[in-house]
Amino acid sequence: MNINREEIHVVWLKRDLRLQDNEAIYNALQSNERTLFLYVFENSLLEDPHYNERHWNFIKESIRDLNEDLKNYNTKILCVQTEVVNAFNQLLDTYKINGVFSHQETGLLITYNRDKDFTRYCRNNSINWIENKNNAVLRGLLNREDWFDKWEDYMTQNLIKNELKSEKFISFNEITALEKYFQIVDLETPKKAVFQKGGSKMGWRYANSFFDKRHEKYMFNISKPALARESCSRLSPYIAWGNVSIRQIYQKACDVKDAENSKPLGAFVSRLRWQAHFIQKFEMEHTMENVSLNKGYQKLKKSISEEYQKAWEAGNTGFPLIDASMRCLIETGYLNFRMRAMLISFFTHILWQPWQAASQHLSKLFLDFEPGIHFPQLQMGSGETGINTLRIYNPIKNSLEHDADATFIKKWCPELANLPVPFIHEPYIMTPLDELFNDFKLGENYPNTIVEIKSARKRASDILWELKKDKAVIAENKRILKKHTISERNRMLKNS
Ligand SMILES: Cc1cc2nc3c(=O)[nH]c(=O)nc-3n(C[C@H](O)[C@H](O)[C@H](O)COP(=O)(O)OP(=O)(O)OC[C@H]3O[C@@H](n4cnc5c(N)ncnc54)[C@H](O)[C@@H]3O)c2cc1C
Numbered sequence: 207m208n209i210n211r212e213e214i215h216v217v218w219l220k221r222d223l224r225l226q227d228n229e230a231i232y233n234a235l236q237s238n239e240r241t242l243f244l245y246v247f248e249n250s251l252l253e254d255p256h257y258n259e260r261h262w263n264f265i266k267e268s269i270r271d272l273n274e275d276l277k278n279y280n281t282k283i284l285c286v287q288t289e290v291v292n293a294f295n296q297l298l299d300t301y302k303i304n305g306v307f308s309h310q311e312t313g314l315l316i317t318y319n320r321d322k323d324f325t326r327y328c329r330n331n332s333i334n335w336i337e338n339k340n341n342a343v344l345r346g347l348l349n350r351e352d353w354f355d356k357w358e359d360y361m362t363q364n365l366i367k368n369e370l371k372s373e374k375f376i377s378f379n380e381i382t383a384l385e386k387y388f389q390i391v392d393l394e395t396p397k398k399a400v401f402q403k404g405g406s407k408m409g410w411r412y413a414n415s416f417f418d419k420r421h422e423k424y425m426f427n428i429s430k431p432a433l434a435r436e437s438c439s440r441l442s443p444y445i446a447w448g449n450v451s452i453r454q455i456y457q458k459a460c461d462v463k464d465a466e467n468s469k470p471l472g473a474f475v476s477r478l479r480w481q482a483h484f485i486q487k488f489e490m491e492h493t494m495e496n497v498s499l500n501k502g503y504q505k506l507k508k509s510i511s512e513e514y515q516k517a518w519e520a521g522n523t524g525f526p527l528i529d530a531s532m533r534c535l536i537e538t539g540y541l542n543f544r545m546r547a548m549l550i551s552f553f554t555h556i557l558w559q560p561w562q563a564a565s566q567h568l569s570k571l572f573l574d575f576e577p578g579i580h581f582p583q584l585q586m587g588s589g590e591t592g593i594n595t596l597r598i599y600n601p602i603k604n605s606l607e608h609d610a611d612a613t614f615i616k617k618w619c620p621e622l623a624n625l626p627v628p629f630i631h632e633p634y635i636m637t638p639l640d641e642l643f644n645d646f647k648l649g650e651n652y653p654n655t656i657v658e659i660k661s662a663r664k665r666a667s668d669i670l671w672e673l674k675k676d677k678a679v680i681a682e683n684k685r686i687l688k689k690h691t692i693s694e695r696n697r698m699l700k701n702s
Pocket of ligand 1 (some may be wrong): 438439440441442443445446474477478480481482484541542543544546547550572574575576577579580583584587
């Protein structure tokens with residue numbers, strides 16, 4: 207170990223991959239020590255089954271984007287593959303680390319445990335670890351009293367402006383010299399991938415095009431699987447990985463809101479509130495990763511069918527809108543809200559599988575995987591919170607209503623594309639003569655339905671409505687409402 211080690215600060219970047227409105231960076235820059243930016247590709251997360259290559263590529267693109275800007279300040283992000291404690295141990299050979307600055311993470315149990323280990327590590331090594339609030343999510347809350355006001359206070363505060371100066375950072379060449387002690391991560395990503403590309407600049411391109419024009423049909427198209435792809439903001443991965451802050455987006459939406467666009471932008475802003483609302487719920491009840499929030503539902507036993515699960519995962523259930531949605535998600539990493547909700551409803555209600563069995567398959571596919579939204583939404587979608595309305599989506603009704611001309615299904619289930627539209631929605635209604643006319647054989651060209659939907663819906667509905675009357679479910683409802691309900695719920699839900 208170098209005995210004349212320079213005292214430095216480290217900004218440990220995680221899901222806050224941006225330079226502006228980044229409080230961790232701001233705090234690091236407030237003293238005389240130079241700052242090193244660090245991103246750790248943690249082996250434990252690289253191997254975690256919730257994650258997928260698409261997430262790591264998005265992060266790499268985000269880091270490349272930051273590095274492009276940091277070049278102007280003669281620095282770059284040290285990107286290493288190891289565990290966090292190992293990375294800091296190695297850094298301590300060269301530097302004395304006075305402070306580590308990062309944002310609080312509302313993550314998987316694995317990151318919660320890592321944070322506990324890291325807290326101990328910092329204590330033992332006299333390192334001051336300062337964590338900032340992430341997008342107005344509050345740590346250590348016991349209930350949601352005043353939560354809404356606090357969210358709004360945070361969102362209306364001035365954006366944090368970081369004044370970057372070369373002399374404040376460990377230089378590019380010093381970082382290059384450091385890299386030889388680490389397993390360095392190659393930041394190249396596949397050129398031809400169809401996923402949204404990571405980076406703040408890209409995030410702002412999506413934001414600006416949404417605010418300029420795309421918002422106009424936001425409410426009209428939000429539930430339509432094909433049109434929502436253009437009319438929704440598509441900001442979710444940029445928000446999930448912190449390329450933009452919710453506060454930046456909120457303030458931009460308020461700036462551009464006028465009499466003409468107040469409806470769509472009001473509805474958009476209300477969804478920005480939901481983002482923190484769900485994450486706050488998970489922050490206060492992290493067991494939601496594995497068990498139902500309402501403990502009354504933990505007695506619900508569902509049969510496991512590998513055959514059903516495989517058919518659903520691959521988009522081969524015989525229900526065109528379900529299959530098109532899953533195949534689209536596999537290919538592109540994005541689906542609008544209603545199709546996500548329909549996929550989980552189909553899995554848990556119609557196929558009668560436990561939501562836990564869908565969790566990793568979906569988290570791997572959603573480019574915007576955000577644990578704090580993912581788990582509460584899975585539980586809400588499967589009807590296991592007790593406090594939310596039970597919604598058993600009918601994929602055929604949704605198909606007819608939201609993909610009336612079957613544009614979306616034709617794209618993702620091309621084997622159905624040449625059929626008349628009514629048969630695209632319901633290929634199983636074809637008679638043998640229809641099949642002959644259309645040169646199509648159900649079971650060969652496209653799968654037969656794997657379940658009989660009417661009886662499956664009835665079974666789910668009967669069991670879940672009955673369970674709503676269960677004493678344990680009712681007792682838990684009270685607990686959940688007390689802990690998680692926002693005192694001004696109507697204000698929270700309103701589109702403004
Ligand atoms: C089973 C399931 C899992 C989901 N998992 C995720 C996830 O991992 N990450 C994620 O960001 N969203 C998740 N969602 C919520 C929602 O589907 C997406 O946020 C939305 O479709 C993203 O598209 P957009 O950015 O164009 O949204 P817009 O409609 O343009 O909304 C703007 C932003 O508001 C937030 N938002 C919108 N809808 C919701 C919502 N219902 N709940 C919480 N925040 C919302 C998102 O940050 C979004 O980017 C999930 C929904 C379901 C049903």
